[in-house]
Amino acid sequence: MDIEFVRSRFIKHFDGTTGSVYASPGRINLIGEHTDYNGGFVFPGAVDKGMIAEIKPNGKDKVCAYSIDLKDYVEFGLNEEDAPKASWARYIFGVCREMIKRGVEVKGFNTAFAGDVPLGAGMSSSAALESTYAFALNDLFGDNKVDKFELAKVGQATEHNYCGVKCGIMDQFASVFGKAGSLIRLDCRSLEYQYFPFNPEGYRLVLLDSVVKHELASSAYNKRRQSCENVVAAIKKTHPEVEFLRDCSMEMLNAVKAEVSEEDYKRAEYVIEEIQRVLDVCDALEKGDYETVGQKMYETHHGMSKLYEVSCEELDFLNDVAFDCGVTGSRVMGGGFGGCTINLVKNELYETFITTAKERYKEKFGRSPKVYDVVISDGSRKLC
Ligand code: GLA
Numbered sequence: 001m002d003i004e005f006v007r008s009r010f011i012k013h014f015d016g017t018t019g020s021v022y023a024s025p026g027r028i029n030l031i032g033e034h035t036d037y038n039g040g041f042v043f044p045g046a047v048d049k050g051m052i053a054e055i056k057p058n059g060k061d062k063v064c065a066y067s068i069d070l071k072d073y074v075e076f077g078l079n080e081e082d083a084p085k086a087s088w089a090r091y092i093f094g095v096c097r098e099m100i101k102r103g104v105e106v107k108g109f110n111t112a113f114a115g116d117v118p119l120g121a122g123m124s125s126s127a128a129l130e131s132t133y134a135f136a137l138n139d140l141f142g143d144n145k146v147d148k149f150e151l152a153k154v155g156q157a158t159e160h161n162y163c164g165v166k167c168g169i170m171d172q173f174a175s176v177f178g179k180a181g182s183l184i185r186l187d188c189r190s191l192e193y194q195y196f197p198f199n200p201e202g203y204r205l206v207l208l209d210s211v212v213k214h215e216l217a218s219s220a221y222n223k224r225r226q227s228c229e230n231v232v233a234a235i236k237k238t239h240p241e242v243e244f245l246r247d248c249s250m251e252m253l254n255a256v257k258a259e260v261s262e263e264d265y266k267r268a269e270y271v272i273e274e275i276q277r278v279l280d281v282c283d284a285l286e287k288g289d290y291e292t293v294g295q296k297m298y299e300t301h302h303g304m305s306k307l308y309e310v311s312c313e314e315l316d317f318l319n320d321v322a323f324d325c326g327v328t329g330s331r332v333m334g335g336g337f338g339g340c341t342i343n344l345v346k347n348e349l350y351e352t353f354i355t356t357a358k359e360r361y362k363e364k365f366g367r368s369p370k371v372y373d374v375v376i377s378d379g380s381r382k383l384c
Pocket of ligand 1: 032033034035036037124167168169170171334335336
């Protein structure tokens with residue numbers, strides 16, 4: 001996907017003039033899943049797939065937005081009661097509202113956008129869209145006075161307040177802060193972060209997209225978050241200082257075992273273990289110990305499948321194929337309920353793994369998984 005493509009559609013769709021062009025990427029996450037809203041650690045990086053939008057103020061009090069991929073056009077005003085119905089337009093509307101709440105005087109604009117982050121693949125196409133508009137509106141109407149963290153929070157608040165998903169900060173953070181060649185470890189409690197150059201010699205990261213999407217993913221996601229909050233509330237009774245599952249140990253969890261549901265217990269067990277796994281992976285990476293990194297990825301998959309229960313038959317199958325092929329690490333990536341596995345594969349195994357996964361998946365489910373090689377790239381930016 002390139003700038004010229006978006007520009008040609010913008011010119012065609014509007015008055016023949018051009019505006020400014022902005023882009024933001026989707027993300028991968030090496031490890032640390034469902035830990036962000038628990039105040040834990042995540043380890044994402046931006047990818048070379050994302051969203052591009054051309055935008056030009058139109059001197060009116062409404063936004064005229066064209067989705068190039070969906071060939072859908074929507075107009076909406078900038079007041080709270082003007083929320084559009086189309087779900088893609090609600091992301092743009094939400095970002096406008098959240099920027100206005102932060103003191104940016106957003107005015108009407110014309111915009112066309114397109115993307116190449118696969119939808120529903122767990123690579124955060126929605127965060128890419130939010131970050132693109134947050135970055136753009138800050139530049140066009142806000143003199144860039146909103147800082148980068150706040151731009152990420154604008155995207156997250158858009159999900160919470162206009163799209164019904166109580167997500168954490170990881171996706172929007174990775175999209176805004178991405179840096180070519182580096183993964184970023186973020187402490188979601190303190191918001192401290194550190195770039196880790198990631199170039200594992202002899203290995204590749206590859207995503208296998210199950211091409212499965214689950215309709216109820218957002219309500220199931222919110223339910224997981226609720227379980228975590230239930231457990232925190234139970235632990236807080238004896239440990240008032242506790243704010244997140246990040247602050248809890250397995251001992252603290254076990255002490256409230258009888259008070260919480262079996263389901264909530266399993267969810268919390270997964271989160272407490274997963275937060276520790278991110279730290280273990282960072283240590284292993286510093287030593288160049290990719291075997292341990294890979295082993296932790298399999299442990300995450302197991303936890304996401306059996307304790308957090310956000311995997312599905314297709315993703316478990318792809319994980320088993322990876323294991324059978326001797327792939328170093330593999331797990332479901334992102335929120336789950338469909339989407340991709342992320343795989344850490346030795347170079348010499350790569351071809352066999354991809355061929356075997358494609359064949360066996362097709363035999364079992366009647367279609368092929370999609371394959372995306374991971375290229376770790378830059379975050380939100382203005383292209384021209
Ligand atoms: C989704 C959410 C993120 C994060 C992941 C799971 O991508 O948007 O905030 O919780 O799921 O790690």
